[in-house]
Amino acid sequence: MRHILSLLLENEAGALSRVSGLFSARAFNIESLTVAPTEDPSISRMTLVTGGSEEVMEQIIKQINKLVDVIKVVDLSEARHIERELMLIKTQAKGAAREEVKRLVDIFRGRIIDVTENSYTIELTGPGDKLNAFLEALDRRMILEVVRSGVSGIARGDRAIGI
């Protein structure tokens, strides 16, 4: 099963490699991982998408918790939560395709954030499957470049992860 984990960790050199090293050393899989400092610059927040059986997930969470730099781990998928991912796409945009792409961007509530005679750069946020759907809707041959941020997640409602 797919799980989305939220981590608070010390914002220290090497903390990221401890988490990613743990996953490779213990043969756990990582689907995506994003990390950045929080409003408190001494703390980073990481969102990690992974998967495995119940037993594997239990080990993953315990092993992450064991890392000395990790302050907290929460499995967001255990309760209602929101996932968002940012995607930047550069596509060809010539002739008839120019209108076609623009229409598609509007349907997906994306934004064109840079334009040249031949191309658009598009910004799109949403859950991963929405981004996938957009990519599928585009003519593959027109895509020049895709950059995805990986998933960020947060709990719904008043629940907040703090230290």
Next chain:
Amino acid sequence: MTEPSQKEKLRGAEIFVRALKDEGVEHVFGYPGGAVLHIYDELFKQDAVEHILVRHEQGATHAADGYARATGKPGVVLVTSGPGVTNTVTGIATAYMDSIPLVVFSGQVPTALIGNDAFQEVDAIGITRPCVKHNFLVRDVKDLASTIKKAFHVAMSGRPGPVLVDIPKDVTADVCEYDYPESIELRSYKPVTRGHPGQIRKAADLILAAKKPMIYAGGGVILSNAHQELTEMTQRLGYPITNTLMGLGAYPATDKQFVGMLGMHGTYEANMAMHHCDVLVAIGARFDDRVTGDLEKFCPEAKIVHIDIDPASISKNVPVDVPIVGDVKSVLGDLTELLKEDARQPDAAALADWWQQIADWQKLDCLRYNRNSDIIKPQYVVEKLWEVTGGDAYVTSDVGQHQMWAAQYYKFDKPRRWINSGGLGTMGFGVPAAMGVKLAFRDEEVVCISGEASLVMCLQELSTCLQYDLPIKIVSLNNRYMGMVRQWQEFFYAGRYSHSYMDAIPDFVKLAEAYGHVGMRIEKSVDVETSLKEALAMKDRLVLMDFITDQTENVYPMIAAGKGQNEMHLSPEQSSTDRELA
């Protein structure tokens, strides 16, 4: 008006040495080099911290490790950058696998050069990351003292383990105020020590309802200094108990409730009792694959209680029914209190039947061997060593058959006396570890049981033993084979002894003498006891006893990797009974 408090300003190297002193460190095992010369200069100027100059950095880590296992204090190592620190990796990994507290200080190139492929630069933090509990790079002299405090705190608390502190050379030259914190808090690291009362209550219920109980105690009991609590509870209940290789000495081996070690080379009775028990109480043990064998067949009838300070050890390999996260000492204390107050008693009739069943398994006498052989049997040497040392020596070992015979035939009644590399299985561990133990306990008998292949892996430390007057005794069980490898090749590769024999074995007597020690070669069974006594009588000399043993001897019982606990190979002595007695 009050004066602003004046704190001393010191150079990083001085801070380093002062911090060790303030931490109560008495011994450091190390080897100098460019990146740590400022520190070595400070060591030279004082005598509160004694530095032991080893002959190889691997030796330093194993010596510090042996010291830590025997004393319960952290082992401290100091090495230079580059090859100095890479040489410690095997020793650090050895300590990591067995949860031994070490603090390893490595020199690093100056901060401005980090990342430049500077002379003797390696990414020590990166190289050691997977085999330390934690590591630190000190970038600023202002963080040096507090980082040292953190390193000792992390190494010693919770599930202990090795911590590396990498110190760039410029940090040891920079100056700042010295302030060594009394204690330290890490918001991201707070190990649980008290067990959950509700869980302990559930454990008590299960334990008291057992008809075929079994206690399985491991290295965590020793790390927690909880042997008394374990012994008290076990004797109050009257239940059978087994120890893992790492747990030997946690419960007195000569006590009648002790059924021997369990696992791959455990006793028949211990493994059979595991297989048939209905309640298993696992205490500070981590269900290693050398213990469980085939997980599908492990303790098929048992409800399991597991006490461990590391939540990640619980339900990792075997799902458990009552997990208790906490320090063994505290949890067993609470559990015993509950058992005392409880009006219920263990089911005496069921327990009597269970002990009868165990006694039947014990009749097989699975550790029997030919005691009348002229050729020296390795088991005989260990048994005699146990006798002549009154069972009271500190025994270290290397890795192989000799290690298993030491574990099976030396009956440890006290904790911290049996010192071996279980998790990593590091050949070369024995001699330096014995050296570290002897340094801590100069008046005690310290014996290293080794094999001729393991022995040469860290033999250079014989020089260190001479320099610091550490007269350990070495018992070499010389079978002219990497016996453990040969045994597997005999069993599983139709006797194709691929590279498990060494043609050019050194003359160990001369080798001992070359290092300034005493060497003895013993070739006949009749001479075993007298030679041991003779060697042990040389109190102030290191004696290497080279016992020429039976080349074909194997370690029994044996559960082949991946087999069930009840599927044991027994020795040819018992081959007619090589069967499942279930």
